[in-house]
Amino acid sequence: MPIAPSLIGGSLPGWAFLQSTQESQQATFETSSDIQRNVAGMREKLSEPFSLDDLMGDRQLLRPVLQSFGLEGEIDKGAFVRRIISDGPDDPSGFARRLNNTDFIELARVFEADSDGLIRLTSSKVDELVQNYQDEAFQVAVGEQEPDLRLALNFEQDIGALARDSASDRSFWFKVIGSAPLMEVFSAAFILPDGFSNLDVDKQADYLQKRGEQRLGSNPRAALATDDGIQSTIRDFILQRQLENGPDALTPGASALTLLSGNSGLGSAGLFSLLISNAT
Known part of the structure; x- marks a missing residue:
């Protein structure tokens, strides 16, 4: 092994x-x-x-x-x-x-x-x-230990070259759609709606371009060719996964969340959102 x-x-x-x-x-x-x-x-x-x-x-x-x-x-x-x-x-x-x-x-x-x-x-x-x-x-x-970190590593390795080498925004998003690991990162980072994969591929590309502009600026493909754009997307991906799965022991404020979640009308999800926003 x-x-x-x-x-x-x-x-x-x-x-x-x-x-x-x-x-x-x-x-x-x-x-x-x-x-x-x-x-x-x-x-x-x-x-x-x-x-x-x-x-x-x-x-x-x-x-x-x-x-x-x-x-x-x-x-x-x-x-x-x-x-x-x-x-x-x-x-x-x-x-x-x-x-x-x-x-x-x-x-x-x-x-x-x-x-x-x-x-x-x-x-x-x-x-x-x-x-x-x-x-x-x-x-x-x-x-094998942390599936989301594998997805982040793959994204970090592949997305920059894909963004730089694609002939157009549309061809870039078509290539992203054809890659299940990249789409899993974008699905969480861009908070794509349920049933997104069932849409016509042209509509998927249009929606990804729109969400990319909202998240990364007017030229998301250019942003994803830079380390800042890549790391920003990975950060959004990991944070969204934390929100979906709940905090781990290393999440800022996780201990306080454990103690307080049963004593606040916000509930654990609301408290976690506050803790994450305050820590970033």
Whole structure:
């Protein structure tokens, strides 16, 4: 088993602690024998030309490869993964495009075979996949203790590049909608209404743009390309989760809330809102 990260909860203090210790904690995590074995296997097997059959037939390689795209949950869906890759990234009728999932599209793009039926990765692409695997593996380990912190780490890692690289506001929101982890953060941070996912995708994009303008200013995509905009959204996400789940021991004023919640007409939710507003 990999070395477990040290966390102090999923509240804002817990997020601040993780951010301040992440570099050293991840370096320690990456010394785990499981991680080093997978990294060595990826470097050895992905550095030479290989076929889709080679990839799909090697579960010890396929698992970290899928994890490098945040798709570790697909490891037991061999036929599905094979179809994603073989259909390619650009076919409008292919699985990757039809599913409107940026991770699937990127998987299909990276592992697209050449005219000889072989997949050839550059050394820089192998390095990128290895780093993505290590980052994702650390996030998974964090999520085993604090799922919301894993979502925050993923958001922090992905949203800036997505905002910068998207051709327009609309294409940016379409990509966000296609990513379940990003949408979970925005759903809480923007306080999206129940049934939002049942709306037509164009209406979802319109609503996200409007809520983004209310939360982040007139150009939310530009704001989300900056650290300030990213951290503001993560803060809103974590605070909303605290409001939904109740305070933990590290929430400012939590002890007072425990003592007073039974003696005030405000109730615990009202007191918690006051304590959070006073502490931020």
